[in-house]
Amino acid sequence: xxxxxxxxxxxxxxxxxxxxxxxxxxxxxTYTPEDVCATEIHFEIDNGILKHVRFxxxxxxxxxxxxxxxxxxxxxxxxxxxxxxxCDARGTSCADQLSKALEKATRSAVAL
Numbered sequence: 001x002x003x004x005x006x007x008x009x010x011x012x013x014x015x016x017x018x019x020x021x022x023x024x025x026x027x028x029x030t031y032t033p034e035d036v037c038a039t040e041i042h043f044e045i046d047n048g049i050l051k052h053v054r055f056x057x058x059x060x061x062x063x064x065x066x067x068x069x070x071x072x073x074x075x076x077x078x079x080x081x082x083x084x085x086x087c088d089a090r091g092t093s094c095a096d097q098l099s100k101a102l103e104k105a106t107r108s109a110v111a112l
Contacts, residue, residue, distance in 0.1 A: 028052070031101030036087065038063060038094045041101050050078055050102070058094050066095060075102050 031041045038058030044051045053071055055063040070078045079099050087093035092100075 029101065029105045031097070031104060033092075033094065033097035033101070035090050035092050036094045036097050038097065041094075041098055043098075043101065043105075045075055045102075045105060048074055048076075050075055053098070055094060063094055066098070070098070075106065078102060 028042060028044050031043075032039070033041055036058065038055045040056040042052070042054040042056070050070055050073055053067040055067065070082075079102055082095040083099040085093045085095040087096075
């Protein structure tokens with residue numbers, strides 16, 4: 001089931017994921033990735049849409065391109081495309097770490 005925000009007010013989005021209803025604050029998120037060259041990932045989730053993605057460190061050109069490609073996408077779509085991508089047999093990648101950051105941001109939402 002796609003992510004849909006049914007109510008938005010006071011910087012809060014009520015998000016429906018499968019059979020769960022989550023309150024997700026619309027705020028900036030910062031994530032510290034592990035086992036990759038990037039040192040921080042910054043992003044916002046607004047109405048279930050990924051916005052303002054920025055990586056610190058890492059392969060500048062590739063991460064700028066990745067950021068531009070995923071901005072404006074639904075979080076669920078980004079997760080389905082990026083989760084599990086591997087870089088040089090590290091078991092993860094900057095793209096995979098972005099998916100982990102998005103999972104953490106949605107898990108930190110408070111279920112009704």
